Amino acid sequence: MATNEMREFLETGVIDAGRMRAIEENAVALGYPALLMMESAGRAVADAVLARNPSRVLVLCGRGNNGGDGMVAARYLQHLDSVDVVYPDCGSMTPPATVQASLLSHSSVGVHPVRCAADIESLGRLFEEADVVVDAMLGTGASGAVREPLASLVSRANASAASVVAVDIPTPGIRADRIVSFHRPRVAGADVADIGIPLEAEIYTGPGDLTLVPARAEGAHKGVGGEVLVVGGGPYQGAPYIAAMGALRAGADIVRVASPAYIPMPDLIYERLEGKAITGEHLEAILPLVDRADAVVCGMGLGKESHDVVLAVAEAAKRAVFDADALVRPLPVAKETIYTPHAGEFSRIAGTKPPADLLSRGRCVKAAATAGTILLKGPVDVVSDGTRVRFNRTGSPAMTVGGTGDLLAGVAGALFCHLPAFEAACVAAYVCGRAGMRAAEGRGSGMIATDMLAYIPGELFGRAPRE
Numbered sequence: 355m356a357t358n359e360m361r362e363f364l365e366t367g368v369i370d371a372g373r374m375r376a377i378e379e380n381a382v383a384l385g386y387p388a389l390l391m392m393e394s395a396g397r398a399v400a401d402a403v404l405a406r407n408p409s410r411v412l413v414l415c416g417r418g419n420n421g422g423d424g425m426v427a428a429r430y431l432q433h434l435d436s437v438d439v440v441y442p443d444c445g446s447m448t449p450p451a452t453v454q455a456s457l458l459s460h461s462s463v464g465v466h467p468v469r470c471a472a473d474i475e476s477l478g479r480l481f482e483e484a485d486v487v488v489d490a491m492l493g494t495g496a497s498g499a500v501r502e503p504l505a506s507l508v509s510r511a512n513a514s515a516a517s518v519v520a521v522d523i524p525t526p527g528i529r530a531d532r533i534v535s536f537h538r539p540r541v542a543g544a545d546v547a548d549i550g551i552p553l554e555a556e557i558y559t560g561p562g563d564l565t566l567v568p569a570r571a572e573g574a575h576k577g578v579g580g581e582v583l584v585v586g587g588g589p590y591q592g593a594p595y596i597a598a599m600g601a602l603r604a605g606a607d608i609v610r611v612a613s614p615a616y617i618p619m620p621d622l623i624y625e626r627l628e629g630k631a632i633t634g635e636h637l638e639a640i641l642p643l644v645d646r647a648d649a650v651v652c653g654m655g656l657g658k659e660s661h662d663v664v665l666a667v668a669e670a671a672k673r674a675v676f677d678a679d680a681l682v683r684p685l686p687v688a689k690e691t692i693y694t695p696h697a698g699e700f701s702r703i704a705g706t707k708p709p710a711d712l713l714s715r716g717r718c719v720k721a722a723a724t725a726g727t728i729l730l731k732g733p734v735d736v737v738s739d740g741t742r743v744r745f746n747r748t749g750s751p752a753m754t755v756g757g758t759g760d761l762l763a764g765v766a767g768a769l770f771c772h773l774p775a776f777e778a779a780c781v782a783a784y785v786c787g788r789a790g791m792r793a794a795e796g797r798g799s800g801m802i803a804t805d806m807l808a809y810i811p812g813e814l815f816g817r818a819p820r821e
């Protein structure tokens with residue numbers, strides 16, 4: 355795909371702090387060092403400050419990377435009459451901010467660590483004389499109410515006559531005259547500085563996308579990881595088992611399987627359905643389970659004869675992932691839906707074969723995603739919610755083995771308990787591809803889908819997988 359064509363898939367307009375952090379981490383993973391990104395960001399802030407022709411500048415920094423940006427800006431402003439940096443003298447600094455603080459000590463910038471309101475009062479002259487105050491206290495890492503000494507710095511800056519230039523996002527409560535956001539605006543009205551993030555950081559999934567997965571709080575109770583219901587099996591026995599295990603390994607607390615297939619696994623809750631295939635007679639048993647599930651994963655191993663059941667499940671489900679035999683017309687539509695077709699299933703539901711080249715393929719999936727998010731599986735997966743398009747290139751040729759699609763649907767189901775459809779599909783595709791790459795190491799085309807299960811938690815939650 356040529357670079358200028360890829361631009362078609364860039365998001366436009368305001369993006370939130372979470373997405374921006376994901377893009378930045380993807381850029382770092384592609385080899386763009388955080389320090390260089392910070393240099394570029396700080397330089398852009400310095401340019402915005404210089405446009406105001408100041409003589410005296412006061413830069414208020416936090417101890418995170420937003421503060422690091424501010425320190426870079428101060429370094430580029432050191433030739434002015436006076437440039438001073440104020441930062442909290444408590445807690446640890448991020449590694450890139452530590453580098454910036456060290457460089458400042460070799461510059462002509464005045465550096466003032468503060469601990470309390472009295473320290474800030476003693477710096478009153480700097481606030482009174484500044485032409486521009488730079489707010490580099492908190493950016494995308496801000497959480498909760500602003501703590502001291504930053505809260506006092508915010509009040510002091512608001513009381514000064516200087517114009518305030520905010521770095522990336524204004525620190526909560528500060529009166530900003532100008533905002534310099536990086537890469538994309540975080541709030542309407544912000545100026546945007548290009549900091550050279552490579553396009554692929556935004557268009558392809560990457561490890562940064564994992565930052566969207568919420569961390570499990572200490573002391574969390576059973577069930578917060580989500581309840582997934584798998585509805586499948588009949589003519590084919592193994593598929594619902596693999597999907598259910600994928601959901602468990604991707605963090606679901608409770609996974610029920612409603613199936614006529616025998617499910618040989620004590621970690622799963624087995625809701626055995628009588629007979630050889632799922633029929634309308636089973637709905638009485640299935641629908642209460644659909645009702646209590648956070649997400650339903652449906653279709654694997656079902657055969658083509660159970661579509662009425664699939665449609666009824668869709669109608670009752672809050673969130674559903676439809677895969678395999680559920681992917682026939684009329685298309686099942688839940689309140690929120692993810693479809694996980696391979697190329698053949700996509701042709702069946704979209705009425706057109708997915709084109710081979712990625713640009714046309716991206717457009718085609720986008721056009722087809724009218725009822726929910728589509729994750730078209732392939733050597734490069736394509737995800738679209740009808741507005742956004744994202745590509746995923748993790749994976750291994752060994753993943754053509756049976757069962758990997760069932761596993762992906764299960765992983766997507768678990769993630770769907772916590773993330774919107776598009777994000778859940780992107781993270782599921784990335785994580786399954788990574789798990790496939792790990793499982794194929796030393797196994798090659800002898801890898802089987804269940805080999806991937808052990809790698810899902812490590813890839814998703816950062817812990818080393820246990821064999």
Ligand SMILES: NC(=O)C1=CN([C@@H]2O[C@H](COP(=O)(O)OP(=O)(O)OC[C@H]3O[C@@H](n4cnc5c(N)ncnc54)[C@H](O)[C@@H]3O)[C@@H](O)[C@H]2O)[C@@H](O)CC1
Binds near residue numbers: 375392395421422
């Ligand atoms: N991640 C990257 O690669 C890049 C990040 N950049 C900058 O980095 C920023 C994000 O950096 P960080 O993730 O380090 O986060 P921030 O620098 O926004 O904030 C984190 C720091 O603030 C503290 N903090 C959080 N909430 C607080 C509160 N309510 N009261 C007081 N202190 C609080 C934390 O303890 C931590 O020290 C962006 O906004 C942008 O300015 C840029 O340098 C470009 C590259």
Ligand SMILES: [K+]
Binds near residue numbers: 490492520521523525
């Ligand atoms: K800021």
